[in-house]
Amino acid sequence: MNKAALFTLFSIISTIVLGQEVGDFYGSTDGTESIDLTLGKNGSGSSFKILSSDPGGSTYLKFHGRRWGAGYTWSRESNGGTDKKIAYLYGGGSGQYFQLFHDDQSVKAQFHSNGDTYFNGGNVGIGTNSPSEQLNVYSSSSGVITRFASTAHGGLSGLRVQGKTNDGSDTRFVDFFFDPETYEYGFGAGTNSGQLPISSGLSQADISVDAGGNVSLKGTTTIKGNQIRFSEARGFDYDPTKDAVFFNGYNSGQVAMLSDRYGNGWFAGNVGIGITNPLKSLHISDGSWNNQLQVDRNGNGLSFAPNPSEFYFLPVGETTKVRFNSLDVYVEGSVGIGTTSPSHKLEVAGTIRSKEVKVEATNWPDYVFEPTYNLRTLEETEAYIQSNKHLPEIPSAKEMEANGVQLGEMNMLLLKKIEELTLHLIEVNKENTALRQQLTANSQQLIEQGKMIEALMKKMKDN
Structure with missing residues (x-):
């Protein structure tokens, strides 16, 4: 180890452990870079710093440590001479933490001794050096890739993914949870005001699925195969052979078919x-x-x-x-x-049976009995019948078959003929009465003549 390295190591140990002022060091192993070391006081409190600069004198990297306050800073000097913090390590009484900074001096990551760690901006990759999402976990091997575990005893463990609406008025989320005691699991979606849990068997869930694939809704509703049951036997059945949906009543079997493949349906009771x-x-x-x-x-x-x-x-x-x-x-x-x-x-088109039929009539033929009525003689009527084969003013059989019979009109015509016949009968009766009277007078005259003949014959006999 060269002298510069030994002096630097000694100076750092002395400053951190003893807080002693040792002095300054400047040196270069190859003449292309400069190493500056300052030990002892720097402002207030004991401190040390290592400066790495080029031979021209511009400092690029600084490491500055202070015993009092236990702060350690890595910074980079810009061409303009302004320091920009790269990293900071704090070891004070509130806990130890390490921070990483961006060029704009904003904290982008922090690692705290109490376990709180955050990344502010950018993507985090696990198993990849080019994460495309905020958290990108990648593995080229099979098996468990990501594990979320809790060491707590009892209760649910889980993961929440959440976000805000466009206007920021509501937070919405999806929870994934697991009960290690019962091996039951599920997920739930919700907002600030409520949540809809969906699970495999959790008693507090609104929707659960058992090992057989049967779905239960909170309360008494279950879904099993082609059946939906609300309580006991009430619910819906789907019959794939008929492509029909049925409704079952309380222990009464199918009470309605809502629809089959043809759109048909029926109800066993009353429909309101x-x-x-x-x-x-x-x-x-x-x-x-x-x-x-x-x-x-x-x-x-x-x-x-x-x-x-x-x-x-x-x-x-x-x-x-x-x-x-x-x-x-x-x-x-x-x-x-x-x-x-x-x-x-x-x-x-058929017969009508009625106790009475009333026909409205006008111009009823009472005018036949007026003195001015021209009554057809019997001889004239006889001649008409012989010529037309039906009574005067009465439709023929062919006309009735073709046009039917107007009951009101026919009744008036028949009544007219009866009235005309009545007048002829009256005249005949008058003639018969006169003949009877004449016969009676003739008979009386014959009687008188017989009496006279009888008297003459008696007289002649006596003489």
Whole structure:
């Protein structure tokens, strides 16, 4: 070891251990670099410093130590003569720590004797000298790469990854945790105001998965295979053979099929829309009577609108066409029974049975009995019948088959014929009465003549 090295080592030991002022040293082994050593006082308190400078006199690296305060500084002098701190080691009463500085004199890393260590800016690499993330752990071998361990007894151990929202108003995080007592593990996502734990069996988790892959939600909800159970037997089943979803009631088996591959569904009980206690298979209830039940296809269909005292059927987008109440039925348009294309207000393709039918009539044929009515003679009627094969003013059979019978009009025509027939009967009765009277008079005359003949014959006999 050369003299300079021995003197430097001696000076450092003397300064740190004894606090003695030894003196100054300057030397160079090859004449290209300078080594400066100062021992003894430097400002206040005992100190030492090592200066490494070029032969031209500009100092590039300084090591400065002080016994009182136990501070050690590594600094670099710029061309302008200003020192910039590179590292600092402190050994005071509050604990020992080591700091690394950037050119802007900001602390970029600190290692503290109490275990607190931080890196401020830049990326940290473990197993790599070119980390691409803030923490980059790399290994070319298999097996455990990173281990997070706790020596505490009992409780959960874990890792938290967190960040803030864009506006900085909320902190959000994901926790990964493990229970060494039960081998249960999981993770949870949350914010400042709450957390949703997801785990494998942890009792405090909102969602857990057991060894069989069954999922349990906090409470009584479980997911197992194609089943979701809320409590006991209640829940949903999926049947892959039917591609259908079923709902199970309380110990009552399947009570509804929500949908199969064709969109079909069914319910075993009553269905309520707008009501929680339906009384019928389908019970629709709403406070407004304008709400409608609409059945349509591509916008064309029928709407049903209830009213407190009546209800309506109407085509979609139109006004009332059919209205019902407790006594009456109103239909706008024609009604066909047994026919799909009625040409009259009511058209029935079949028979009608009724106790009574009332037909509105006007111009009832009482005018037949007026003195000015021109009554057709029986001879004229006979000639018309022989020529047309039906009564005057009465439609023929062909006309009735083609056009049907207007009951009101036919009743008036038949009544007119009865009235005309009545007038003919009256005339015949008058003639018969006159004939009877004539016959009675003739009979009385014959009787008188017989009596006279009988008297003459008796008289002649007596003579």
